[in-house]
Amino acid sequence: MSDTTATTQGVRGEERENFTREESRRLRDRSLTLLGSLLRPLRVRLIVTGLIVVVSTAAQVAGPTLIAYGIDNALPALMKRQDWMPAFVVVGTYLLAGIVGAVLMAQYTVLFARVSQTLLFDLRKRLFLHTQRLSLEFHESYTSGRIISRQTSDLDSIRELFDSGINQLVQGILYMVFTAIALVSLDAPSGLVLGVALIPLVMLTRWFQLRSQKLFRATRVTSARVIVQFVETMTGIRAVQAFRKEKRNEKEYAGYVEEYRQANSKVFQLFGTFDPGLVMIGNATLAVVVLWGGFRVIDGSLEIGALLAVALYAKRFFDPAEELAMFYNGYQSASAALEKISGVLEEEPSVPDPVHATELRHARGAIDFDGVEFAYNADTIVLPGFDLHVPAGQTIALVGSTGAGKSTLAKLIARFYDPTRGSVKLDGIDLRDLHPKDLRRAIVMVTQEAYLFSGSVADNIALGKPDATSEEIERAARAVGAHDFIMALPDGYDTDVNKRGGRVSAGQRQLLSFARAFIADPAVLILDEATASLDIPSERLVQEALQTLLADRTALIIAHRLSTVAIADRVLVMEYGRIVEDGTPDDLIAGTGRFAQLHAAWKDSLV
Template sequence: MSEVRGVANEDLIRLDADERKRVRRRSWKLLVSLAAPNKALLILAAVLIVLSTIARTSFPLLIAWAIDWALPAAQRNDWVPLAVVGGLYLLASCAAGPLLGWYEVTSKRVSQEMLLDLRLRVFRHTQRLSLEFHENYTSGRIISRQTSDVETLREFLDQGLTALVSGVLFVVFTGASILFLDGWSFLVVIVASIPIAIIFRWYQKRSEVLYRESRVVSARLISTFMETMTGIRAVKAFRREAENDRAYEDVAMEYRANSIKSINLFGVLQPSLVVIGNLTVAAVLLFGGLRVINGTLLVGTLVALLLASKRVFSPVDEIANFYSSLQSATAALEKVSGLLEEEPTIVEDPEPIALKNAKGRIEFKNVEFGYGAGPTVMEQFDLTIPAGQTVAVVGQTGAGKSTLAKMVARFYDVRSGELTIDSVPIKKLTAKDLRRAVVMVTQEAFLFSGTVADNIALGKPTASRDEIILAARAVGAHEFIEKLPDGYDTDVNKRGGRVSAGQRQLISFARAFLADPAILILDEATSSLDLPSERLVQHGLQQLLGNRTAIIIAHRLSTVEIADRVLVVHDGKIVEDGSPAELIAQGGRYAALDQAWQDSLGR
């Protein structure tokens, strides 16, 4: 995976020139794709802002005509020119405000449509990405993409972009009116624009780096906060409050220092623009005044030139004010576009093979596995698990037990060789067929917002209440669910509805059993259960595993007792394979593990 292509590399500020150009093209391509469906509204907004700007920049011209043409005509009792100019001034005054307001509403409507599209894209794409991505990319950084970065884009689209477009058009049209009135004064404005361009370039180069750094630090700030709050029990248990305070303070101070640097840059830019603007008006007044004295410039034209010269630089200050918003939005857009450019590592075959009435036979043929481009985790092996067999996988931590489960669930693809289910290569199965055939229950029993019944029904959304209750009874969850304030209708996230870790695991068991898969994987799924609950679950397992294949990853050897077969994994290899009784009789690694387990129980 290219470091530039995705978001694994947060440090975008260190990219070389070519990579930077590619990231920018990627970012603006995303922005264009968001804007494309709103083409009609964008055209309307463009027309409105042009008409509004023409109306607002026409005032100096109308004043010049009134002084130099209409008033002299009125002195000769010809009131028509004054009436025409007055009518045009009144029309421009009445039209400028409503047109600008209509533009503001239209442009903000476009921005909201774009942001809705972007939020949905980020959410859907993040869900679609493979487990490998989520295990390498912290949740805090993903949340930062969906919240902080999207919010930065919202501020820019709702406020910064509107002001930027309006300001640029105002400068262009006001400059055109100065050129129309007097070429020499226009030349003065052009000369004044040179130092403004130099200052802008200076600001751009320095602020660009600062704002990208700001996005990185902002993501780290959110990630640090999320990690602390998620692990608050461990924080309290080990009294880590003081250390966490210092760590968070360091990141927060880094963010503040970055913000102060940005403020200091703008503190140089804004006064410079004001000074240059005032000097330009003074130059136009001096040069124009001398020409009025010698009769080569009319008084009304000079008044209009002074008004226009003053006004031509007023939006420049506004543009500068929102230039920081542009920089911040550009950095945020790069982050979001990087996330959206990530591709799932697990993809469906364009010509899949249907898996109908899955039996659950699993076969590994010359399979080797490693995570990404990392070292080999499971050395080449062959393994066949007949349909309906319950296999327990044991071994030391990090030996590769869970790796087997992740391959069967296709959270990861094998590096070489072939893995089949019912003789169909797993890579040829659709995600729908695979998820229907294989269900995995992990140690982390996650419950979603909603009722207990809703959480169990995740295994089968069309299930009736009777089916949900039967699944709960099968795993021994019915009794404690009935004791909850509202039984199966209890909200698991509301006061009184909270359940213990063991109860959460039982609910996740019921969810899996309701799905009725051909292959059930339990990845240390009984680790959160106390011994009475575990015995209850084992009874449920014995009742329900009779016709399905089961892979049980376990540290507790009590769970292994219900297995037909045991695989002992050590350093990425299957070193023992047989029934529990056979392996105990052999006196190998499993026998040692079993003896240690018996000793721990005091038997």
């Protein structure tokens, strides 16, 4: 697909590895806005969960303080006065703190899991619904591999962050804060040592942050490339094998995998410097606290229990630091993923729904093009000043060379695109003002690419009319000549089209798509090369059905097979986005124009 559209430029811009500061700020703000909209409905749950984790962390941090009290106060009372009460109080409080901490932590884990799952459900649903709502222009420029990457690896990165990363962050920060408070309360000079140690810790963390941001974004980009290459290869496996593209794909895929490996290798190298740095700072701080505290124990200015507690706190203070670094690992990966997801959610349909829709419950099918200009991009105008009137109930055949604008005309009628200038009307109503439900009910397009969804044959036909009865489904299949081959399938109309034994040929798929369109009973039926996959007998069956079923509806037939054109009331020959001939098939064949030449060439090809 073309990479020149604005949508594609936005997508490609997001996937660059290097960002300016302004671009990074914009992406971050966009991601935070999305995250805020997801968290806002969960405020109450988050507050309750936050209170639980605060109390739980405080209970866990209380241990060394109780130990210090036991050694410095309860133990002397027991030894000197045989007073067991302080010891019982310390032991009982220690056990109670441990139980409270464990119970509340279990409760916190369950509550936060529910919050994270609710958030991920909302995000996954929002992404699916929004992507489905985006116009055809987006899907023609944003590859299916990228969309799948957004729904799989990107959402998985966010899920991993919420499943464990947020727990590490919240618990780690609270643990460090409460530990620092407890340490300073027990011995202010040791708190001073810890404060000095924070300087290299902050510097190391900042260094890690600046370098990891680019590296983790690179891992997301390279991961997406691997997924895109894999999905597109598997989706187009027939073309791959038909054109012997396996070796080229092997080389390309190996290159993308190598880029992914190198990106991850750089991340591991970064952690190889960061983790030992944390350990070194922690050990150095502990050594200074113990050494200085030891001298003060000797001169009597510090109790031995307080020194033990301070040493435990100094050691524990740096334990969450490595977990926070691992959180930052997941955070950077999830942040890059959230940037891409927010980019998709920021996309607006190029064919928006009307603000004040006009209803048209029973369309007659008259189509009008009034001064329509259309261009896929600024450099190429496909339809320059196009005017056309198609009366209700008329069957029009569009003929012309490839690139003449026939399919573009059909897409404008189906409102997959809006004209750059002018208007396309159905029964005098601009399609941009028509209610989407009425538009989709009135206009149906059948393309050469007949897609069957998972499910039975009957389910696929009933897609055109979800509440259709079995009799209606069978009647539609008979009308297009599909009934006989359907009954030859293992389970008839109940055969699963994607399971062994239920596979159907390209021509049979096309017949099913015809039955799907006919059961919808639209006022306007567009056939865009819809008979190209049919063999001659099947095409004749469809033509017989078309003559009956299209009698009371407007039809637009685009076909290179001129045998299909014969059933049309009127033939339009297009060249370079303009109508160069307009008349009945017989009148144009009798003439000397472009259609007569095409018809003669077609007859010669049959000899």
